[in-house]
Amino acid sequence: MIDVPKFKPKTVYVTYIAATPEKVWQALTDPAFSRQYFFGFAIDVERKTGGGFFLRYPDGRVHVRGEVLDWSPPRRFACTWRVEGMEAFDELPECIVTYEIEQAGEAVRLTMTESHSWDVPDAILAGGRSGWPVILSSLKSVLETGKPLSVKMGPPPEMMEAVSRAVVEKPWLK
Amino acid sequence: MSKPRFVYVTYIRSTPETVWAALTDPDTIRKFWFGMTAESDFKQGKPWRLKFEDGRTADIGEIVEAEPAKRLVIRWRNEFRPELKAEGWSRCMMEIEMADYYPNFGGKAVKLTITHELEGEGTKFIEAVSGGWPKVISNLKSLLETGDVAFQK
Numbered sequence: 001m002i003d004v005p006k007f008k009p010k011t012v013y014v015t016y017i018a019a020t021p022e023k024v025w026q027a028l029t030d031p032a033f034s035r036q037y038f039f040g041f042a043i044d045v046e047r048k049t050g051g052g053f054f055l056r057y058p059d060g061r062v063h064v065r066g067e068v069l070d071w072s073p074p075r076r077f078a079c080t081w082r083v084e085g086m087e088a089f090d091e092l093p094e095c096i097v098t099y100e101i102e103q104a105g106e107a108v109r110l111t112m113t114e115s116h117s118w119d120v121p122d123a124i125l126a127g128g129r130s131g132w133p134v135i136l137s138s139l140k141s142v143l144e145t146g147k148p149l150s151v152k153m154g155p156p157p158e159m160m161e162a163v164s165r166a167v168v169e170k171p172w173l174k
Numbered sequence: 175m176s177k178p179r180f181v182y183v184t185y186i187r188s189t190p191e192t193v194w195a196a197l198t199d200p201d202t203i204r205k206f207w208f209g210m211t212a213e214s215d216f217k218q219g220k221p222w223r224l225k226f227e228d229g230r231t232a233d234i235g236e237i238v239e240a241e242p243a244k245r246l247v248i249r250w251r252n253e254f255r256p257e258l259k260a261e262g263w264s265r266c267m268m269e270i271e272m273a274d275y276y277p278n279f280g281g282k283a284v285k286l287t288i289t290h291e292l293e294g295e296g297t298k299f300i301e302a303v304s305g306g307w308p309k310v311i312s313n314l315k316s317l318l319e320t321g322d323v324a325f326q327k
Contacts, residue, residue, distance in 0.1 A: 014308040015184075015308060015312050016309055016313070017312070018320070018324040104325060105325040106325045106326070107312075107324040107325035130183075133182075133183035133184060133185065134273075137283070137315070140312070140315065140316075141187060141281075144324070145319050145320055147187070147280065147281055148280040148281070149185050149187055149280050149281055149282075150275040150276045150279045150280030150281060150282060150283065151273045151274070151283050151285075152275055153273075
């Protein structure tokens, strides 16, 4: 079991969506739904605390692997998160991604928090900081209009370099 | 040490011109900013004022840069909450650009980046705008994509 209190929030993204908490929950946990807004990845989650969590490429290969830490529909979903589908990324310590869903007037407030157990360099955090706004903006568009956004984006170049350096130096062991 | 700042990025199915128009038109601002609106002619060096529905002043400032459909920079200070006013001037930068896109998938999107930075030291002002911007910009996105806002406070 991982030591959850060791993980500190490093990136937080909040968006307000004209939808019900149940609809937002479905968008966050349903494979067909997530394919529309999550860079084509299908979310594949075992629907219980302690269950497996995967983000899969269209051909079924695993991009992200994790474990469900909290499955509390339709309010809170937390899981560990390790990128397996990219070289060197699988040697980084896992992080925790938490979604919180709250009613805010007629809308729903969705908060995504990415937490880490070590002093992650900004260059590595840049990946999530550039990706989450795309993913969650598109999720909001799908829920409100039925149509996703098209945003083409790869990992920031400085991120790749920082990951290569981190897996050699392993600062989380210090 | 970097300055206290808040950054918020959103992607909106729209055009840079439409996003610019929404950010600078008092009647449109009122719709997505919960009844508040900005008063300015949005030209470099001109005053800017954010006011409540009843006309009271919320924030004051000056347009530092205005490049239509691209970039708006406002020097900005809170006026109605003494603890925020005490932290002094801030700088709010709104940047608009077309995002790179996949030709055969989804709708083209505008990337809107809000960077709000305090000139001096302090935590309360940035805390306040960190709560406010996601609400305002979520509403702007809904308004431009659906014709209606996500919520009315």
